[in-house]
Amino acid sequence: MSGGARLLSVRGLRARITLLATGLVAGVSLLLLWLAWTLVGDSVSAVPQMPPGTLVRVDGVDVDASALADHLRAHARDKVLLFGSLAFFFVVAAAAILAWTFTSRVLRPLREITGAARRLSIESMGERIGPIRSKDELSELAGTFDDMLDRLQAAFEAQRHFVANASHELRTPLSVIRTELDVTLADDDADEAEFRRMARVVREATDRAGQLVGSLLLLARTDGAGLVTGEPVDLAVLVASAWSAVDAEAAKRSIRAEFATASAATFGDSALLERVAGNLLENAVRHNVDGGWIDVATVAGPQWSTLRVRSSGGLLDPAIVPELFEPFRRAGVARTARSGAGLGLSIVRAAVQAHGGSVSAEPVVGGGLSVTVHLPALR
Numbered sequence: 001m002s003g004g005a006r007l008l009s010v011r012g013l014r015a016r017i018t019l020l021a022t023g024l025v026a027g028v029s030l031l032l033l034w035l036a037w038t039l040v041g042d043s044v045s046a047v048p049q050m051p052p053g054t055l056v057r058v059d060g061v062d063v064d065a066s067a068l069a070d071h072l073r074a075h076a077r078d079k080v081l082l083f084g085s086l087a088f089f090f091v092v093a094a095a096a097i098l099a100w101t102f103t104s105r106v107l108r109p110l111r112e113i114t115g116a117a118r119r120l121s122i123e124s125m126g127e128r129i130g131p132i133r134s135k136d137e138l139s140e141l142a143g144t145f146d147d148m149l150d151r152l153q154a155a156f157e158a159q160r161h162f163v164a165n166a167s168h169e170l171r172t173p174l175s176v177i178r179t180e181l182d183v184t185l186a187d188d189d190a191d192e193a194e195f196r197r198m199a200r201v202v203r204e205a206t207d208r209a210g211q212l213v214g215s216l217l218l219l220a221r222t223d224g225a226g227l228v229t230g231e232p233v234d235l236a237v238l239v240a241s242a243w244s245a246v247d248a249e250a251a252k253r254s255i256r257a258e259f260a261t262a263s264a265a266t267f268g269d270s271a272l273l274e275r276v277a278g279n280l281l282e283n284a285v286r287h288n289v290d291g292g293w294i295d296v297a298t299v300a301g302p303q304w305s306t307l308r309v310r311s312s313g314g315l316l317d318p319a320i321v322p323e324l325f326e327p328f329r330r331a332g333v334a335r336t337a338r339s340g341a342g343l344g345l346s347i348v349r350a351a352v353q354a355h356g357g358s359v360s361a362e363p364v365v366g367g368g369l370s371v372t373v374h375l376p377a378l379r
Contacts, residue, residue: 014107018099025095026088033084037077113145173205230268232378235277235298235307236261238270242278243296246285250294255285257294264298264305265378268355273375276351277307279344280371284311287369304357305377310370316363324361324369325349348373
């Protein structure tokens with residue numbers, strides 16, 4: 001295939017538009033040429049016919065009238081065909097050139113979008129198309145593409161941060177396990193008591209790693225995802241079930257709990273919503289002070305069903321409270337707590353957002369945290 005043929009190949013959008021426009025102009029021109037040829041022939045045929053054998057003098061020569069009429073008809077049609085063909089080729093050529101030229105200008109924003117997509121990589125996620133001069137569908141496409149890049153960049157940055165923190169968290173229990181095994185196995189005088197001590201430490205480390213993996217899986221299930229199944233759920237029932245799992249730990253630390261849990265129905269995944277209540281109550285107990293208090297309330301409203309968990313604890317800077325919903329943040333300090341995976345409130349936020357709700361937190365005067373969850377009320 002020659003270079004010119006490749007240039008006009010229909011593989012390119014510009015070539016296809018040019019060929020389409022040229023083909024339409026050629027088709028219309030052929031139709032007009034045929035109509036002109038037909039009309040000229042009919043016009044000549046409509047001239048009144050003379051009786052057969054009638055002679056007409058033309059340039060001093062006597063000519064049969066019928067032969068003269070046929071000659072004039074053929075001559076007129078030939079002229080129309082000649083000049084019409086010339087006009088046809090000029091019009092088609094002009095249409096092709098104009099279509100190719102103007103299509104290039106019209107598709108320039110699309111080439112910019114394509115070029116940006118080709119240059120895009122993880123290292124150049126900050127590149128954007130920006131505003132373009134045309135205010136049409138291509139401008140809307142460029143804006144949509146930039147919005148998509150913003151979301152992709154945020155997702156990549158969140159993924160990098162999340163993987164880094166998860167790697168850090170998993171490294172700690174694995175290092176503990178390896179150290180305990182190496183130290184114990186290197187001691188030739190290690191007795192049964194030493195092996196039992198090592199086994200307890202390894203068990204605690206594996207439990208922590210298992211909890212972290214489970215939390216990561218739950219967060220991956222809920223973060224940014226929509227609901228697959230749902231059913232009517234009473235928040236008061238979920239609170240009662242979740243409290244039974246931490247009641248013993250709260251009693252051991254002399255933490256007082258007060259409940260004002262009226263029936264508050266919503267619609268959603270009961271397992272995820274129970275995890276929401278469970279995480280809030282676990283945080284309220286584990287980040288509390290000995291002899292502290294917990295206040296839990298559920299309220300049914302016309303639009304929202306509300307779950308509020310308030311608890312005593314250490315003093316919190318209001319500026320760092322929003323950070324508590326980020327992965328691996330505990331009381332505003334990253335990756336320093338001795339218990340938990342640091343994913344509790346992250347899972348709460350992801351699960352609540354998956355249900356179309358919202359969650360907020362604020363420090364309690366004197367120390368502690370208050371977390372409020374709003375979920376769509378069941379109608």
